[in-house]
Amino acid sequence: MDNVEQDGGISLDTIKNVRILQRQKGYRFSIDALLLADFVNPKNPRHIADFGAGSGIIGILLAQKYPAAFVHLIELQKGLYELANKNVALNNVTERIKMHHLNINDIYGNISSNTFDLAVSNPPYRKLQSGELNPDDEKAAARHELNLTLDELIKAAFYVLRAKGRFSFIYQTSRFVEVIETLRGRNFEPRRVRFIYANAKSEAKIFLIEAVKEGRAQLKLDPPFFVYDDTGRYSAKTLEILST
Numbered sequence: 001m002d003n004v005e006q007d008g009g010i011s012l013d014t015i016k017n018v019r020i021l022q023r024q025k026g027y028r029f030s031i032d033a034l035l036l037a038d039f040v041n042p043k044n045p046r047h048i049a050d051f052g053a054g055s056g057i058i059g060i061l062l063a064q065k066y067p068a069a070f071v072h073l074i075e076l077q078k079g080l081y082e083l084a085n086k087n088v089a090l091n092n093v094t095e096r097i098k099m100h101h102l103n104i105n106d107i108y109g110n111i112s113s114n115t116f117d118l119a120v121s122n123p124p125y126r127k128l129q130s131g132e133l134n135p136d137d138e139k140a141a142a143r144h145e146l147n148l149t150l151d152e153l154i155k156a157a158f159y160v161l162r163a164k165g166r167f168s169f170i171y172q173t174s175r176f177v178e179v180i181e182t183l184r185g186r187n188f189e190p191r192r193v194r195f196i197y198a199n200a201k202s203e204a205k206i207f208l209i210e211a212v213k214e215g216r217a218q219l220k221l222d223p224p225f226f227v228y229d230d231t232g233r234y235s236a237k238t239l240e241i242l243s244t
Contacts, residue, residue, distance in 0.1 A: 010083075015057075015242065018064065019090050021083055022055045031227065031238070032122050032206065034168050036059035037061040038241045039194060039208040045047050045069050045117035049160050051153060052076070052102050052123050056084035056097075062120070063093045072116075072201045074100045074107065104156045111160060119157040121169040124148060150178065154186045161213045166191070168210045174206060189215035200230065 015034070022028050038171040046069055053073035063071050063174050073088075075081040081101045088097045102110060119232045150171075157167040167188060171179050173195065180190055189213040195204035204224070229235045234242070 013241065016064075018057065018059060018060050020055055020060075020087050021090065023079070023083070027054060027077075027080065029054060032170050033057045034061075035196060035225070035239050036120060036122055036168065036208060037065065039170075039210070040065070040118065040120060041210075042118055042166055045166075047116045047118075048072070048195055049111070049116050049119045049157075051119065051121040051156060052148070053084055054080050054101075054122070056087040057113065058094060058120060059084075059123060060087060060091050061066050062089075062118075063096050065084050069096065071097045072111065073097060073102060074102050074104060074111070076101070076103045105152055107186060108159060113159050114162050116160045116162065117165050119161055119165070119167045121153060121157070121167075123150075123153050123169060123171070148176070150182050151186070154182055154188065158188065158213055163214050164238050165213045166210055167213065170196075170206055170208050173204045173207050179209060181209045183209075187214055188212065189217055190219050191215060192220045192222060194225055196225050196227065199226055199228045199232075 009026075010021050011024050013022060017106050019030070033054075034057075035133075040062065046064055048059070048069050049125055050062070050063055050071065050073050051155070053059050053075040056073055059071045059073045063069065067225075071183045073084055075084055078101065081099065085099050088099065100107075100111065151224045153169070154167070161167060182192055190209060191212045192210040194208040196206045196208065197204050225237060226235045
């Protein structure tokens with residue numbers, strides 16, 4: 001990933017042919033976003049929603065991955081919303097991406113229901129009582145459930161998706177059982193799971209999951225994903241994700 005410093009504490013980063021402006025000291029996207037964009041695999045989604053879009057990296061990657069798709073980016077934090085707007089223009093995808101400055105809990109009536117083929121999210125997955133809150137407001141809201149709970153996120157995905165539409169997101173492994181129970185409580189059926197490991201000797205701290213709205217039970221476990229190899233360098237799969 002290339003990084004060029006800009007004025008005003010903004011950097012211009014290039015990853016996978018996507019150029020992203022982001023704050024040098026505020027919230028910055030991590031490899032989680034790239035893992036999620038790679039994990040998504042429906043054949044031809046036409047309408048995609050990205051909940052908590054941040055600076056727009058996942059939505060822009062998906063717009064490139066699916067050239068026929070129209071993508072909606074939903075972001076509450078004004079600073080990130082403004083950066084995402086700039087990034088959409090910077091990557092020449094303004095005709096296929098629509099921005100929404102909204103709390104995800106306020107999408108009802110503001111975004112069409114039962115029409116999207118795919119919803120994605122890299123949400124805040126730490127409960128308020130777990131871990132110390134980051135003093136930076138953007139980082140705190142991105143990591144802890146200050147503005148959005150797991151159940152609220154899944155409820156929102158159910159609202160926008162058509163029947164059999166897919167919801168893919170990344171979450172903390174310690175909450176895996178809670179995720180499965182909450183999905184099923186909202187009439188989603190988990191379809192595919194991929195556990196993410198730092199390396200072959202570590203525990204999985206995060207996982208990717210795809211669930212189907214009003215789907216049938218048919219869970220598949222993907223092969224485990226290792227970010228680093230035994231030498232401490234990026235694994236071949238990670239390098240592939242970073243470069244293609």
